[in-house]
Amino acid sequence: MPIYHAPLADMRFILNDVFQAEQFWSANEKLAHLDAATAEAILEEMAKFAQNVTLEINRSGDEEGAHFQDGKVTTPAGFKEAFKQYASGGWIGLGADEEWGGQGMPKMLTVLADEMLFATNPSFMLYPLLSVGAGMALSSYASQEQKETYLPKIYSGEWSGTMCLTEPHAGTDLGIIKTKAEPNADGSFNITGTKIFITGGDHDLADNIIHLVLAKTPNAPAGSRGISLFIVPKYLVNADGSLGERNAVSAGSIEHKMGIKASATCVMNFDGAKGFLVGKENEGLAAMFVMMNYERLSMGIQGLGASEFAYQNAAQYATDRLQGRAVTGAQSPEKPADSILVHGDVRRMLLNARANNEASRAFAVYVGQQLDITKFSTDPEAVAKANNRVALLTPIAKAFLTDTAFQACLDAQMCFGGHGYIREWGMEQCVRDLRIAQIYEGTNGVQAQDLIGRKTIKCEGRYLAEYLEDIRDFANGLDPELNFIKDVTLDVATEVEMITQFILERAQENPEFANSAAVDYLHAVGLLSFTYMYARIAKAAFAKPGEFYQNKLALTHYFIQRVLPDINARISKIKAGSEIISGFSEQYFTAQS
Template identity: 55%
Template sequence: MSDYRVALQDMNFVLHDVLKIGDDWASMPKMSEVIDPDTARAILDEAAKLTSTLIAPNARAADEEGVSFSDGVVTTPEGYKEQFRQLAEGGWVGVTANPDFGGMGMPKVLSAQYEEMMCAADISFSLYSGLTAGAIMTLDLHANEELKNTYLPNLVAGEWTGTMCLTEPHAGTDLGIIRTKAVPNDDDSYSITGTKIFITGGEHDLTENIIHLVLAKLPDAPAGTKGISLFVVPKFLVNADGSIGERNAAKAGSIEHKMGIHASATCVMNFDGAKGWLVGEPHRGLAAMFTMMNYERLGVGIQGLGAAARSYGTALDYALDRRQGRGAKATQETNAEADPLIVHGDVRRMLLTMKAFVEGGRAFSSYVGQQLDRAKYAESAEEREAAEALVQLLTPVAKAFMTDTGLEATIAGQQVLGGHGFVREWGQEQWVRDCRIAQIYEGTNGIQALDLLGRKIVGSGGALLQPLAKEIQGFLAQDAGEWSHEFKQLESALTELERVSKDILTNFRGDENLINSVAVDYLNLVGYVAYGYLWLRMAQVAEAKQDLGEFATSKVKTAKFYFAKVLPRVHGIVASIDGGSESLFSFSANEF
């Protein structure tokens, strides 16, 4: 496995030169109090040292050892406990958390880069702090002051970790049918009973306490999702003075044996009358959970990006060093018995596709993070509303498109190495395995597509597409310079996106299967258009910054590659959308 080299130059280029985050922060008093461009660079420097020297070197060994389970106790791989201790001591668990409870209060656009580093270093390890960050956000936004003061300081400090307990054996996507019950006690607590599955970090040995956020139903709950409440259920009860009390009746029954993320404890959690406390209002638990879903789903998308970035670095190292066959006469090294793989056209195709997805994904994740920050901190209501509209549109794209292209990239990286990509030595097979789950959890990518097309596009009558379309149109209205061909390509792709959107809005009432049939294609179309927009923005900035040397030249050439070899995929996608639902639903179940 090759060393992990963090793409710091590209991260800083995206943040400071393309997205101009310094201008954003200067216009947001709450941000300007805690962050400035120089501080941002320093934070990324420290994050790069942490992930490349502490976490990444142990990733392969941790994957091979995995987690073990015995009599309700989960043991994490050797080195994880010390890694987590150093992570917590550095304040990284609470990097975006509320400063009132000890957090750094950093913006999402910056933490997206840190999250990419964590995922590229070791996805399994990143999940313990990543889920904790989600629990912190949920409690901060919805818990009462007593619960916040009881749990947030230790969660933010990384002394405790958090989980999200949603899925049950019979209820995955359809949470409205969960069976976990919450019965009121006499002391304002509730007795929680039920079983949750696929709980990341449900049990482990990294911290002294684990704080579970559990969806359950009260005795008087209405049917469906409108009857779900949210409860905080600690592994160990917390005494009035903040010390650890007796063990709660919340225990791991087993752990899952999985295709990937072997070092992440994925638990079956049994709640047998465990004590819990209501978070927010009764029957409003799902809404509380979904307030942080935009952040969580972007975070899962970044897992795909991180895996792809690590795979690309390994594949590039191998292609530069491994000698096989001969290239064209112009590239042959006559004094060697064979040429390096990098001279071969198909190897270049794979590497450049990976590069286009990684650098495009980095820009996209940062762009979505910027919109999340604007929606939260922008001064004017108009700015906040515009950013929130973009967040609503792009969150499912971030989750699904970045993980789909992430898997494609890791498979391409494995392919570059040939047989050596299939065996353990170089680590490529681990990135394929670890990346695969990201397309499934936090809502499968098919569900994300239905959310985008059904709830966001059709649900808004097409209005939610307009902020992105108008922004791209505004960009295309400027002087194209040397990019006139690419401008026309992006304009054509955007026109097709708007056209198929109108067609779907016109036809979905007459075809109840239409949305379900074309949703994934539609999400991919939005993804390729959004990446094209950001690639042109990056290319124009890079072209004007020739002081960056080969970095700028490579950026410009990669943009050309994206438009020549990747964006044309939209033609097939549009044809598939136009194909409608008939070919899918002409079959009876017996004809499959």
């Protein structure tokens, strides 16, 4: 059976040493109640739940899958009990406002708790994750009455939430959705349409499901400017908060998927279902993006969790697996062969995964900290700067972290040789489950287009310039004995600055250029971000005694020498331009030889 040990020491290092979280929290009145000891206790409790509960039902959940019969969805054995335990522990509302029954914990802490659940059971994690996202959208845009009605029940786990965006003909282009919202005399709306790919659209984990649905009212403007957001409960809610009659919304089927099979991905039919407007008419997309930005960071954390899980299992297997001898002579002469850890290629794959995990965890906490500033800070200038930073880094958190994690999982799987392809070792499920993280919540290609288009070209590189200024300020303040990472960080910052200027100039000349350069640019900025994280890691580990800290510095060197050089290839491909891509005719792609 696959193993998992929550990397609590690494998490403490990131929180306490790299980001000095307690100092950050104490400086903010709304977070001053939190200290390092409390944070550690929270992480330790989540580690127990992840290791003892969700890990135990991960493989069985994959094998059984979600069930659809007679219009109802049921989850695999053990999921309902695990969800009740998770909800009763207050985990759904860990980061939610205390006003609605949450615990008010900062995002830079909750990302680490989320990592452990994603590592041990991504299918399970998706159910409460969508509830949290729905709660965020309602908290930001719903009326006081709507908040009082829905939020306490969602955060307690009595009810759950979904987001219903995609339609059979409308994925990325939400402006062309067809779902209609016809107004009623009582102020409600009748919602009619079909939504697909709805995570947790129906299940047996909660008493009610609160769907957040994008739809268009009569005479709405064309495109995305005409989208409104509606609450559509599975069961209507009476004035006293009790459940009323069943609403005209139901699952038509569930998808049969490559991975995350225990997560019910539903086709949802709205047949004149009663819905209630959230916020203002035609402003629904803004409310939904509150939810989606947090979800996109969560997808990056899904990647980190999978990569950590894969690394741990591959490292253990490589330690136990005896095959061949080291080229320098037997390292374990008392055994019939040496472990495969003596082989450089196995170490390369394991170190690639480990280097990804360290940087991804730091980056996730860093983005979480920026989100905390936007939510808790009372300094308008700091909030504005953090909002810009979140806008810039959200597509990187989603796309770069899942791209690098997927490669790390493939490397970990390869360490097993043929056993990596066999179900009982857990690697093939890990790869299948993670693949979706590069696809949903906006494919990674779309994230790259968002970064290069809206977050770079549209603002003429201003968001990146602010980021580079902070990176350079940090690097220039490093101890002279850390010049090895200081110089590299400054060099990479200059390289990314120059290629960004190149992009800004070429985009004016050729409208097709940005799209062709987008993915390589995202990876270049992602590698810059990882370099920045390793600079912070090196500073935190420097001059501290013990193997734990020395290994942090050694891994920093490994990243510089063996991972970071990929940025040169990315920049070269950007400079190659778009002509070779756009030059092929459309017929070329379908012509038969």
